[in-house]
Amino acid sequence: MDIVVLLKQVPDTETLIQIADDKASIRTEDVKWVINPYDEFAVEEALRIKEKHGGKVTILTMGPERAVESIRTALAMGADEGVLIDDPAAQGSDALGTAKVLTAALKETGYDLVIAGQRAVDDDGYQVPAAVAELLGIAQVSMVIKEEITDGKIRCERTIEGGTVVVETHLPAIFTTQRGINEPRYASLPGIMKAKKKPLVKKTLADLGVDPGEAGEARAKCRVKNLSFPPERSPGRIIEGETVEARAAELVRLLREEAKVI
Amino acid sequence: MAQGVLVFAEQVHGSFRKIAYEAVSEARRLADTLGERVTAVVLGSGVDGIAGELGKYGADKILVGDDPALADYTTDAYTNVLFDFVKDNDPGILLLGASSQGKDLSARLAARLEVGLAMDCIALRLDGEKLIATRPMYGGKVLAEVVLEGIPQMSAIRPNVMEIVEAARSGDVEMVAINTGVVKTRVVEKRVETASRVDLTEADVIVSGGRGMGGPDFSLLEELAEVLGGTVGASRSAVDEGWRPHSDQVGQTGKVVTPNLYIACGISGAIQHLAGMGSSKYIVAINKDQEAPIFKKADFGIVEDLFKAVPAIMDELKKLKG
Ligand SMILES: Cc1cc2nc3c(=O)[nH]c(=O)nc-3n(C[C@H](O)[C@H](O)[C@H](O)COP(=O)(O)OP(=O)(O)OC[C@H]3O[C@@H](n4cnc5c(N)ncnc54)[C@H](O)[C@@H]3O)c2cc1C
Ligand SMILES: Nc1ncnc2c1ncn2[C@@H]1O[C@H](COP(=O)(O)O)[C@@H](O)[C@H]1O
Numbered sequence: 384m385d386i387v388v389l390l391k392q393v394p395d396t397e398t399l400i401q402i403a404d405d406k407a408s409i410r411t412e413d414v415k416w417v418i419n420p421y422d423e424f425a426v427e428e429a430l431r432i433k434e435k436h437g438g439k440v441t442i443l444t445m446g447p448e449r450a451v452e453s454i455r456t457a458l459a460m461g462a463d464e465g466v467l468i469d470d471p472a473a474q475g476s477d478a479l480g481t482a483k484v485l486t487a488a489l490k491e492t493g494y495d496l497v498i499a500g501q502r503a504v505d506d507d508g509y510q511v512p513a514a515v516a517e518l519l520g521i522a523q524v525s526m527v528i529k530e531e532i533t534d535g536k537i538r539c540e541r542t543i544e545g546g547t548v549v550v551e552t553h554l555p556a557i558f559t560t561q562r563g564i565n566e567p568r569y570a571s572l573p574g575i576m577k578a579k580k581k582p583l584v585k586k587t588l589a590d591l592g593v594d595p596g597e598a599g600e601a602r603a604k605c606r607v608k609n610l611s612f613p614p615e616r617s618p619g620r621i622i623e624g625e626t627v628e629a630r631a632a633e634l635v636r637l638l639r640e641e642a643k644v645i
Numbered sequence: 646m647a648q649g650v651l652v653f654a655e656q657v658h659g660s661f662r663k664i665a666y667e668a669v670s671e672a673r674r675l676a677d678t679l680g681e682r683v684t685a686v687v688l689g690s691g692v693d694g695i696a697g698e699l700g701k702y703g704a705d706k707i708l709v710g711d712d713p714a715l716a717d718y719t720t721d722a723y724t725n726v727l728f729d730f731v732k733d734n735d736p737g738i739l740l741l742g743a744s745s746q747g748k749d750l751s752a753r754l755a756a757r758l759e760v761g762l763a764m765d766c767i768a769l770r771l772d773g774e775k776l777i778a779t780r781p782m783y784g785g786k787v788l789a790e791v792v793l794e795g796i797p798q799m800s801a802i803r804p805n806v807m808e809i810v811e812a813a814r815s816g817d818v819e820m821v822a823i824n825t826g827v828v829k830t831r832v833v834e835k836r837v838e839t840a841s842r843v844d845l846t847e848a849d850v851i852v853s854g855g856r857g858m859g860g861p862d863f864s865l866l867e868e869l870a871e872v873l874g875g876t877v878g879a880s881r882s883a884v885d886e887g888w889r890p891h892s893d894q895v896g897q898t899g900k901v902v903t904p905n906l907y908i909a910c911g912i913s914g915a916i917q918h919l920a921g922m923g924s925s926k927y928i929v930a931i932n933k934d935q936e937a938p939i940f941k942k943a944d945f946g947i948v949e950d951l952f953k954a955v956p957a958i959m960d961e962l963k964k965l966k967g
Contacts, residue, residue, distance in 0.1 A: 396897050396917050400786040409787070420898050479756060504897060507782050509743075509764050513720075513752030522829040523720055525749045528891065538833065542892060543745045544662075544844035549834035550719070556829075562898045563891030604761030604794040608777070610787045613923075619930070619943040630947050631957035634929065635965065637945055642927045644850070644906040645873055645962075 384438030384532075384554075386429045387492055389485060389499040389512065390422040390457060392450040396504060407607045418453045421500025424560035427567040428530070429498050430461045436532060439463045441492050445473055445484050451583065458578035459570030465583040466492060472588050475600025482514030484598050487591040489519065496537070497557040501526050512559045522552040526561040647796045650676045651736035653727060654685045654699055654707075655746055656692055663809070663847050664742030666702050668802060670810040671769060672740050673703025678771050681737070684708060685816075686730050688723060690716035693820060700816020702809065707816050708734075710823040717832035718746050724753045725826035731758065736797045738776055743801035744846070751801040760795030765803045765901075767924070776800065784897045784920030804846045805903045806924075838892065843876050845895065850875025851904045853895055853922070856882040857911015857932065857951055863889065865955050866910060872962050878902065878922075880912045896921035910951045914939025931955065 394400065395415040403410045418426070429440045440462040444450050447469060454465035466488055473484055489497065497519075499512035516523035528547065529540040538551045542561050570578070588595050596602060622637075624630035638645045652672035654665035669685055676683045685704035687696045689711065696707045710726050727750065731739060741747045743765040755762035763778035767788075770777050776798040782789050793799065845851060852870040854863055854877070863877060870877045879889035881896055895902055897920035907925035912918060914930070914937055922928070923942060930943035931954045940946045947954050 394783070396784060396920070400783045402787065409783070477761065478752070479759065479761075482756065504784055505782065507765060507780075507784070509748045510752040510755065510762060513749065514756035517753055517756035523749070523753065524830065525720075526745055541745075544846060545842065546835065546837040548717070548832050548836070550830050551833050552830040561891075562894065604759075605763060606761070606792055606794070607789045608792050609790040610782075611790075613781070613785065613788050616923075616928070616942055616944070619928075619940055619946050621935070621940065621946045621948060627947075627949055627953045627957045628960070630949065631954060631961045634945055634947060634958060635961040638906065638927070638929070639965075642906070642944070644927050 384432070384436050384495045385441070385493045386432055386438055386496045386498065387441045387443050387489060387494045388422065388425045388429045388457065388462065389497065389515070390426065390442050390444045390453060391419045391500070391503045392416045392444065392446050392453040393419045393503055393505040396420070402610045402612070406609050409610070416449055416453065418456060419500050419503045421502060421560050423567040424562070424564050425498040425500055426457045426460055426462060427565045428560060431565065432496070432532065441466060443485060443488055443492065444468070445481055454583055455578050456570055458581045458583070459574040460568055461574060464581060467583065467585045468588070468591065469585055470587040472595035473598045475603060476598045477603035477605045478508050478510035478514050479604060480598040480602055481511050482518055484588065484591065484593055485511070485515055486518040487593045488586065489515070491591065495554050497555070499557060499559050501559040501561055512557055516557045522556040524550050524552065524556065524558040527558045528561050528563040530558065647735045647737040649682045649684055649734070649736050650738045650740060651731060651734055651797065652683060652685050652704070652740040653747070654687050655742055655744060656687060656689050656695065659689070659691055659695060661695060661698065662742070662744065664744050664747065664804045666809045667804065667807045668740050668742045669699050669702040669704050670812070671802060671807045673810065673812050675738060675769060675771060679774065682706065684734055684736065686710070686727065688715045688726060693818070696818045697816055700814045701811055703812035703814055704816045705814055707818045708821050709818060710821055712823055712825065714825045714828070719828055719830045719832065720749055720753055721828045721830055722825040723750050724757060726823045727754055728757055729824065730821070731797065737774065739797040739799045741801045743803050747801050751799065755799050758795070758799070760797060760799050761793035763791045763793060763800040766800050767803050767806045769800060769802070784917070785923050803901070803903065845876055845878050845893070845900045845902050848876040848902065848904050850906045851878045851895070851902055852908045852910065853878035853880065853912060854883055854910050855880035855912030856886070858883060858888065861888040865952070869908070869955055869959055872959060872966070873906070875904070875906070880918050909939050909943070910955060912939055913937045914942060
């Protein structure tokens with residue numbers, strides 16, 4: 384089975400985000416880059432499926448040169464091959480542009496199953512996997528916490544508000560991960576050594592036969608005009624009082640009379 | 646020419662979700678600014694009876710696609726049908742809710758329509774005819790104003806943020822024949838964990854517990870939530886310990902919540918937790934460590950052992966409620 388993981392490199396969640404001078408992007412100096420946490424679940428799930436059913440796990444990333452590091456990490460976890468699409472013409476792509484590029488690459492790598500994160504924690508977009516599914520004309524199942532593959536069919540348990548539903552579809556299909564699906568393994572030392580020898584190919588849009596006019600900032604249909612910081616919360620008030628009862632009473636009073644939330 | 650606001654109103658098992666009212670109210674507000682009409686779309690099976698309700702929130706017209714094949718949400722069927730509605734109505738703006746269903750549906754539909762989609766928006770405004778959407782990025786560390794190309798301009802709004810406004814319209818209901826097209830997915834099972842409980846993403850009050858709970862017994866928080874009409878949430882540490890299910894996790898890799906009141910008990914306030922609850926209207930922190938970062942984000946803090954503070958708050962609330 385050909386399993387492809389869509390992996391994006393994003394700033395570590397601890398990173399202090401700073402707005403760049405153009406007011407529409409963030410400053411990338413001093414950012415620590417990591418695998419999108421949901422994509423880590425995707426890599427782990429791909430490896431488990433491969434362990435069970437056999438096949439090959441390919442990591443597919445569109446991003447700048449530095450993303451090689453994240454692909455290597457996934458290879459060290461156990462993935463077989465990596466593909467990085469690194470092309471300045473793809474920079475600033477929106478979800479649809481990104482999906483067009485990834486789809487072109489998927490047509491080259493081949494795929495029975497595509498696994499992605501439910502969202503990338505940089506743009507918090509929740510869109511690329513659905514767009515890939517649409518362009519490939521395959522089924523998508525989002526926010527999956529459990530899957531089972533039998534006879535060319537996949538059954539996915541997905542989370543919804545207040546419960547879960549189990550959905551069944553035929554392969555090829557794409558699903559996105561939700562926390563709870565697995566605990567990603569760490570790359571072992573031998574894994575890291577092996578990863579250095581695994582194939583990692585770099586491609587441009589031209590290599591994939593994608594017209595540069597199809598992707599990139601100029602073609603983006605969803606564009607950031609302005610970034611700002613959310614209003615600072617005013618520093619909190621620590622409730623003083625002799626006894627815990629007195630402080631509890633004061634809190635309840637504040638919530639009723641000032642905040643009017645209870 | 647494209648005109649009007651089309652809004653998808655989500656229902657489950659024959660009742661509208663709160664996000665449906667929020668989306669219709671927001672559609673009304675935008676349409677009033679533009680001097681245009683609001684058309685709501687309801688999809689499901691046996692939903693003709695409830696459709697008229699949307700008039701109360703400002704829908705001029707309600708289109709109903711009622712079919713047994715729409716009883717359960719599937720991406721394919723809903724996308725196929727909603728796509729037809731959009732093509733037939735040619736709206737200038739298309740709104741959905743960014744619930745788990747709405748995120749799945751809006752993303753697929755935007756790709757099919759080949760238009761831009763502003764996902765999980767917390768505010769919308771108009772600059773002439775141009776929709777300007779505000780959406781959090783980087784786990785809420787920044788707010789982005791985004792603009793969209795293509796018609797309709799499409800946005801999915803975050804649950805529990807926009808105001809529900811009653812606007813008393815007649816809301817003419819029209820049944821529309823639908824075609825679900827090719828459907829590749831099938832719902833084989835549904836598990837409702839918490840039928841009686843409001844989902845965290847829709848709750849007005851959330852009482853969350855962290856590692857400071859010291860174990861799986863969250864009954865104290867359950868009680869407090871009950872008295873306040875709220876729902877219990879958890880930090881990732883509490884989930885990792887196996888004390889609470891994954892579905893209770895609030896934060897960057899959990900749920901993003903926007904209640905009126907969030908009470909954090911025994912939670913330190915790590916940046917990934919704040920990413921999930923930082924835009925709550927009021928935050929209360931109960932923590933025995935006065936240096937805990939959560940106090941910097943809390944409107945009100947009590948430095949105390951939660952096992953003493955929470956019962957004291959309960960007693961006080963009981964006095965009030967008599
Ligand atoms: C990629 C990534 C994603 C993450 N996603 C999330 C996420 O979605 N959600 C999330 O919550 N975390 C997330 N985390 C984890 C996060 O960094 C913190 O580790 C976690 O939030 C800490 O949980 P906590 O506050 O319950 O525990 P701790 O940090 O251990 O804090 C426990 C607090 O309880 C207090 N306490 C102890 N006993 C008592 C008592 N009896 N009474 C009162 N106070 C008491 C202590 O003073 C302390 O402040 C993520 C981390 C990473 C790296
Ligand atoms: N540039 C990219 N390269 C590879 N995969 C991506 C890229 N952007 C998004 N994805 C995938 O799509 C998921 C959702 O991303 P988003 O729609 O941006 O929130 C991510 O978790 C990845 O699996």
